Amino acid sequence: MEPLSSSSEAVEVAMLRHAVERLVARNDRVWSSDDGALAGEEKGMAAFRGVRVPRMGVGEYVERIGRYAGAAMSPSCFVVAFVLLDRAAHRRPAHPVGSRTIHRLLLTSLLLASKLLDDAHHNNAFFARVGGVSNAELNWLELELLFLLDFELTVTPRVYESYYFHLHKEMLASGTYKQRITRSPTTGNGTIDEDGNFETNKQKITRSPMTNGVIDEDGDFESVADGRPRRWSLSPPRRSIDCC
């Protein structure tokens, strides 16, 4: 399926999609099963692991989030989310980010990125619905990620830029997306300044992203009759979540 955007608006979405698809493919090859010796561990990275690989591939999953939540998110959120995801992965080098883990990790990273960057952002309830987890679970995952990252949330311009080009490279390497990026990462939707953070400047979106009425050709995951994504869920988490 082609990325929803050939428009330059969602280059970041497409880049993220390709990067995580390749990441998961690589990690799945290295670790045949991503639970391995980690059974019993419930905190940190293991918190993001579902009991089985979700039916929806991670590429589609990124698209889905982009479609429903993306309109209110700065495109740079998709880059910053990847920074957070990668940072988390490096904090738990023994825990592979495979196809059972990536969905929740990605969803939570995107939620955090949006909260960090956008003055007007969707709340956890919305992201939970789009991402197919319960509100309570997403709140719990958010805390797990914050503590996993040790609240290290600053993304400097230099780091942002290097990740941006890394993602771009990944996309070109995947060979499925030929569009050249002409737009500089520093223009358009955000700015990189000398010493501060990368910041986006998204202001209020008046149109609800859920009223887009985009029809999923698969007809599988969402109905748009009322403009809202139909409830569905990732495979259940490994244990019941009842916290927060």
Place this chain on the structure above:
Amino acid sequence: MAVAAPGQLNLDESPSWGSRSVDCFEKLEQIGEGTYGQVYMARETKTGEIVALKKIRMDNEREGFPITAIREIKILKKLHHQNVIQLKEIVTSPGPEKDEQGKPAEGNKYKGSIYMVFEYMDHDLTGLSDRPGMRFTVPQIKCYMKQLLTGLHYCHVNQVLHRDIKGSNLLIDNEGNLKLADFGLARSFSSDHNGNLTNRVITLWYRPPELLLGATKYGPAVDMWSVGCIFAELLHGKPILPGKNEPEQLNKIYELCGTPDEVNWPGVTKIPWYNNFKPARPMKRRVREVFKHFDRHALDLLERMLTLDPSQRISAKDALDAEYFWTDPLPCDPKSLPKYESSHEFQTKKKRQQQRQQEETAKRQKLQHPQPHTRLPPIQQTGQPHPQIRPGPSQPIHTAPPPMAAGPSHHYGKPRGPSGGPSRYPPGGNPTGGYNPTRGGQGSGYGSGPYQQQGRAPPYAGSGMPPTGGPRGGSGSGYGVGAPSYPQGGPYGASGAGRGPNMMGGNRNQQQQYGGWQ
């Protein structure tokens, strides 16, 4: 492993935040209450260190972890300065549920609460200045203003806008140090100002005209307007622009600073809501007239802070160079300032409530037994170095002990005259320990940051004795400082917790602000 990392990350190996439990602290007393939840003074059991615990309220399921807390933690993690509050760590409290071994049930770590641990500060500026009878001296005001500007300059060079500068967010310890707190509305900005930022920030009374007119591109100048309001408030004795709503706020600004036009503020007519709030008639700027009792240098500085056009408004850096800070009486050494019994807006409000009740009772009694001369006497204008205590027979109404009553750990032998030099407040008198005021301009707290020290000589050199012969703690009060106009109930309206509306998105529109600790 997972991905080729383009940048080197995760270098710090310090124990991770959130790994400790709140049980490492013993809660002593609640000192604040706000959108975040309660704020407590607490003691770390192991070290005895006094800290402030700010509970992060997690009960809004739809919002998850509060965005204000996320941003505050993120920003405070990168700011390290003696005039910016230090966030020490995050601790968690295990939930009530335990498994059979008595350990917290797996995964229920967050069933309980999450706390931010800050260094403890004894006062906030609003709480301190609301103390009955409190009047600051000129060197004291200069000292606070200088620290406020130094901290703010540090934020601004680090590309952080505070966006909620007001008295209750300026914390003061008993060493006289002032620190900026409450970065829940703060955000990074870029110097090219191409952003669309929300204009629903800064408590109304301290909100600059450009935000009231709907600007979404703005910069550090917004904080400087707030600083100007606080400066004038310190000198004047009460808030200078207490608007009830946004139109009234703008009108108060126009009445004081004149109406904006293309001459004094090029481009103002293009600001989004300019036409909605176009003044009915042009008004003249009256800052010098209204505040004619201020001294010349204070007035000069205030004029440049309360400049309508943000691009002409003075920056924190330039304000630190203003004559005001370099003429007699010089800013005093923070350490020479008097120590006061702890006061936070939260507590002073509580006290005032009690006081009002007592007054009510007294009034009823008075009706039955009229007494002569029950009004408070005016504050003495001269002769008192630190006339915080309102003299006269009215004290019994005030339920708290007099401010200068020495607490057990306080070391001031003589309550008068701040010029006693370093020996007046021995180093051991620092209850929190560990704080070394940076002297002689040796900026130390922020390592490799881009922060530039001010070029001029340190304001309080070495032993706190400037070359001109020492801080004029006492003798300077001949100025018309602190107009004797703290009515009971006060300009801060004991009833209204949040001093004016202040919101960002939907997250912070509750009246109760978590000022400082709150």
